Amino acid sequence: xxxxxxxxxxxxxxxxxxxxxxxxxxxxxxxxxxxxxxxxxxxxxxxxxxxxxxxxxxxxxxxxxxxxxxxxxxxxxxxxxxxxxxxxxxxxx
Numbered sequence: 001x002x003x004x005x006x007x008x009x010x011x012x013x014x015x016x017x018x019x020x021x022x023x024x025x026x027x028x029x030x031x032x033x034x035x036x037x038x039x040x041x042x043x044x045x046x047x048x049x050x051x052x053x054x055x056x057x058x059x060x061x062x063x064x065x066x067x068x069x070x071x072x073x074x075x076x077x078x079x080x081x082x083x084x085x086x087x088x089x090x091x092x093x
Contacts, residue, residue, distance in 0.1 A: 032059035034063075035062060037064065037093070038064065039064050040064065041066055041075055041083070041086065041087075043067070044069065047067050
């Protein structure tokens, strides 16, 4: 838990605020406009909604959707080995 708090304290507030604002105000119907490789990491519970998630991202040709093997919201903390491997594989594609 101390790591998560430390990450939050060290994060760049204006970058986070901009990302959150963009995320909250983006019309998901325009997802097809995203051209850069995109890595979507979801917690295991979301496998129950895989068909809905696939539908949501169907027009985003660059989407690489992966589901963690364990953990909850903080995948990078709850499933660090999976997170590190999945992120490294994505970056090194």
